[in-house]
Amino acid sequence: MTKTATAAVLTATPSAPGLDDVIAAETRLSHVDGQAGELIIAGHRLADLAASSFEEVLALLWRDFLPEPMDAAAIRIALGKARQKTFDLMQPLLPGLRGLSPVEALRLLLSALPDDARAPHAVLAVAAVPVFTAAITRHAKGLAPVPPDASRGHSEDFLRMLRNEQSAPDKVRALDTYLVTVSDHGLNASTFTARVIASTKAGMFSSVVGGLCALKGPLHGGAPGPVLDMLDAIGSERNILPWLEDSLARGERLMGFGHRIYRVRDPRADVLKGAVAALQDGSGRIAFAARVEAEALRLLKEKKPLRPLETNVEFYTALVLEAVGFPRDSFTNVFAAGRMAGWTGHVLEQEQTGRLIRPQSRYIGVMPD
Numbered sequence: 001m002t003k004t005a006t007a008a009v010l011t012a013t014p015s016a017p018g019l020d021d022v023i024a025a026e027t028r029l030s031h032v033d034g035q036a037g038e039l040i041i042a043g044h045r046l047a048d049l050a051a052s053s054f055e056e057v058l059a060l061l062w063r064d065f066l067p068e069p070m071d072a073a074a075i076r077i078a079l080g081k082a083r084q085k086t087f088d089l090m091q092p093l094l095p096g097l098r099g100l101s102p103v104e105a106l107r108l109l110l111s112a113l114p115d116d117a118r119a120p121h122a123v124l125a126v127a128a129v130p131v132f133t134a135a136i137t138r139h140a141k142g143l144a145p146v147p148p149d150a151s152r153g154h155s156e157d158f159l160r161m162l163r164n165e166q167s168a169p170d171k172v173r174a175l176d177t178y179l180v181t182v183s184d185h186g187l188n189a190s191t192f193t194a195r196v197i198a199s200t201k202a203g204m205f206s207s208v209v210g211g212l213c214a215l216k217g218p219l220h221g222g223a224p225g226p227v228l229d230m231l232d233a234i235g236s237e238r239n240i241l242p243w244l245e246d247s248l249a250r251g252e253r254l255m256g257f258g259h260r261i262y263r264v265r266d267p268r269a270d271v272l273k274g275a276v277a278a279l280q281d282g283s284g285r286i287a288f289a290a291r292v293e294a295e296a297l298r299l300l301k302e303k304k305p306l307r308p309l310e311t312n313v314e315f316y317t318a319l320v321l322e323a324v325g326f327p328r329d330s331f332t333n334v335f336a337a338g339r340m341a342g343w344t345g346h347v348l349e350q351e352q353t354g355r356l357i358r359p360q361s362r363y364i365g366v367m368p369d
Helices: 003-010 054-062 072-097 102-111 119-140 154-163 169-181 189-199 204-215 224-234 237-249 267-277 285-303 313-324 328-353
Strands: 030-033 038-041
Touching (some): 054 328, 072 102, 072 119, 072 154, 102 119, 154 169, 169 267, 169 313, 169 328, 189 204, 189 328, 224 285, 224 313, 237 285, 267 313
16 A cells, blocks of 8 residues: 555544544443433433432442342342451551552552452442542541441441441431432543453453542542632632632633533532532531522623533532531542442443454554655
8 A cells, every 4th residue: 555545544534532422332321411411320310310329329230230130228238248348358458558649549459459340349349439438538637447337328338437427317318319420421531441441351440440540630530629629719708709700810710610521501410409408507608609609600601601611510519528528638539439330330331242442543643655
């Protein structure tokens, strides 16, 4: 083939920066419609799943992939036992966390678990993240980790391991809603990473650790904390309008608004707003945040009328996680606790296909003579 002919072949296929609109997998796990503002998880609209437990959503995501069917009750029991197992595996590794950020510490602990793509290891992966996240948070404060209680629900035990006390039912419900809301979201960067690794048959934990590494990036999983930084910087109700106007005049992004996929309001924001509204908040923080949201949406519509900048999942994620007791530097790890449901489902689904993911690239360099 001549140099000219080769160049023609290389340029025949148009590029898609960021793989936008490229279909790279078929899945029954979730569907994201950015134009309609709709998220479907395992055949159910997110709004219809909002009252479900995390265990019930796991049962939906893992359906058809497990060697033996497991309903929510069986998954609750299996997760309890798996939390105890991961706690025992974690204990000798805690001294090695010194100097690591929370997400780096989680990466280290997950990497210590043995690879296997069989379904019980999906249970172990989901169980591990709350155990590790709570222990990492306590370790950073010089506190001993709290052993799991296998008799409790997943979200309830997560908060108990974090705070070493019984949490109020409204906080347990809010965390459960959050984990359900972020459980899966199409072929996002971390999920795609996990599926690519799974396609090599590397194993469950190699795959989900890869997903976590992708989630670590600030363009994917690192946005909720800065929402609280923004609220702190605004400070008072009388400062809302001048602060937002000044920020927009400087060309800065308002944290918690706009999304790569959704051209309308993120449906996850509405579900989490409902979870926040159900919390008993004596500080006025949630009411203040609602006023910031309303003013921000008004200004964005006025000053950027051609750009669809609606409230996204990070805005109310920040409020939920702060209200139930998580420090800001742990937010990415809590996100991973929910998204592990989707990662494990995608790993198991990809394993069933048996096909290596191997896309082509388009060379744009200099051709040799």
